[in-house]
Amino acid sequence: xxxxxxxxxxxxxxxxxxxxxxxxxxxxxxxxxxxxxxxxxxxxxxxxxxxxxxxxxxxxxxxxxxxxxxxxxxxxxxxxxxxxxxxxxxxxxxxxxxxxxxxxxxxxxxxxxxxxxxxxxxxxxxxxxxxxxxxxxxxxxxxxxxxxxxxxxxxxxxxxxxxxxxxxxxxxxxxxxxxxxxxxxxxxxxxxxxxxxxxxxxxxxxxxxxxxxxxxxxxxxxxxxxxxxxxxxxxxxxxxxxxxxxxxxxxxxxxxxxxxxxxxxxxxxxxxxxxxxxxxxxxxxxxxxxxxxxxxxxxxxxxxxxxxxxxxxxxxxxxxxxxxxxxxxxxxxxxxxxxxxxxxxxxxxxxxxxxxxxxxxx
Numbered sequence: 001x002x003x004x005x006x007x008x009x010x011x012x013x014x015x016x017x018x019x020x021x022x023x024x025x026x027x028x029x030x031x032x033x034x035x036x037x038x039x040x041x042x043x044x045x046x047x048x049x050x051x052x053x054x055x056x057x058x059x060x061x062x063x064x065x066x067x068x069x070x071x072x073x074x075x076x077x078x079x080x081x082x083x084x085x086x087x088x089x090x091x092x093x094x095x096x097x098x099x100x101x102x103x104x105x106x107x108x109x110x111x112x113x114x115x116x117x118x119x120x121x122x123x124x125x126x127x128x129x130x131x132x133x134x135x136x137x138x139x140x141x142x143x144x145x146x147x148x149x150x151x152x153x154x155x156x157x158x159x160x161x162x163x164x165x166x167x168x169x170x171x172x173x174x175x176x177x178x179x180x181x182x183x184x185x186x187x188x189x190x191x192x193x194x195x196x197x198x199x200x201x202x203x204x205x206x207x208x209x210x211x212x213x214x215x216x217x218x219x220x221x222x223x224x225x226x227x228x229x230x231x232x233x234x235x236x237x238x239x240x241x242x243x244x245x246x247x248x249x250x251x252x253x254x255x256x257x258x259x260x261x262x263x264x265x266x267x268x269x270x271x272x273x274x275x276x277x278x279x280x281x282x283x284x285x286x287x288x289x290x291x292x293x294x295x296x297x298x299x300x301x302x303x304x305x306x307x308x309x310x311x312x313x314x315x316x317x318x319x320x321x322x323x324x325x326x327x328x329x330x331x332x333x334x335x336x337x338x339x340x341x342x343x344x345x346x347x348x349x350x351x352x353x354x355x356x357x358x359x360x361x362x
Contacts, residue, residue: 028048071222074220153265156260158311160256166306192239290307313331
């Protein structure tokens with residue numbers, strides 16, 4: 001059956017495969033939205049893209065839409081940041097850095113064990129376990145001689161798992177906590193044409209600058225940081241209608257899902273169960289940190305969990321935006337973790353990789 005489906009799909013022209021992907025994504029997204037699953041418009045396209053990738057589809061996501069989608073999410077985050085977030089980060093800096101350091105330490109230990117026990121060859125486990133900056137870690141791992149396919153598989157599988165677990169937790173935690181029902185989506189709200197044009201222009205320019213700077217996730221970080229500053233100064237007010245957000249969510253979901261190709265899965269098949277177990281263990285560790293934050297500082301559990309989730313800052317932002325959480329706190333901790341991983345991750349990974357290589361030679 002699978003071989004037949006692959007043969008039928010591969011015989012379709014690329015435009016027909018795109019049409020099929022869009023239709024499947026729309027259907028799955030609608031089903032998840034009807035079930036009140038947060039970030040349904042991200043998870044539906046992600047699941048559709050995974051299915052298409054596993055059936056050997058030939059769809060390739062162009063880079064430009066992905067850059068634009070990251071910039072839109074950056075504007076979404078910027079629209080939620082208030083001047084108080086800087087005070088919150090400063091006031092809770094020791095706690096934030098301790099939590100982030102704990103996640104990085106736990107992921108580094110898991111990666112070292114995966115390589116030490118030769119669950120994956122070479123240093124792939126070390127690079128694949130770094131909690132964030134997936135694209136950057138894949139590129140640096142390849143430069144260091146690790147198997148980039150395995151690193152990409154671990155990174156994007158973790159992002160998919162974190163997004164799925166966080167979304168399900170948000171759905172059932174909100175349900176059990178008696179949170180107010182979700183507000184129905186308004187696809188075509190009244191808009192200020194000038195404000196929408198300004199927002200789209202900012203998305204294009206901010207995303208292009210972020211990409212040109214060649215920093216990891218720059219297409220999201222530059223609009224997020226600059227947008228937050230301009231918004232705090234009263235110089236811009238973002239118009240982010242639901243149709244624009246839905247497009248951005250779908251593109252990011254496709255980007256994640258299309259990474260799961262048959263070749264990558266075949267390459268990682270023997271270690272799949274152990275890789276998945278290590279990812280779930282890291283998620284459980286993050287949940288433990290979230291519970292500790294809840295007990296010590298009175299932060300609600302969902303906010304704390306989304307804040308400590310290991311990786312996928314853009315997908316976590318989408319889930320937080322569709323849930324009743326303190327998004328400023330979530331994004332403050334996620335941003336601190338992201339920059340610490342980008343600054344320290346390569347150093348830690350190279351050090352651990354050398355250690356596992358030396359141990360293997362001994």
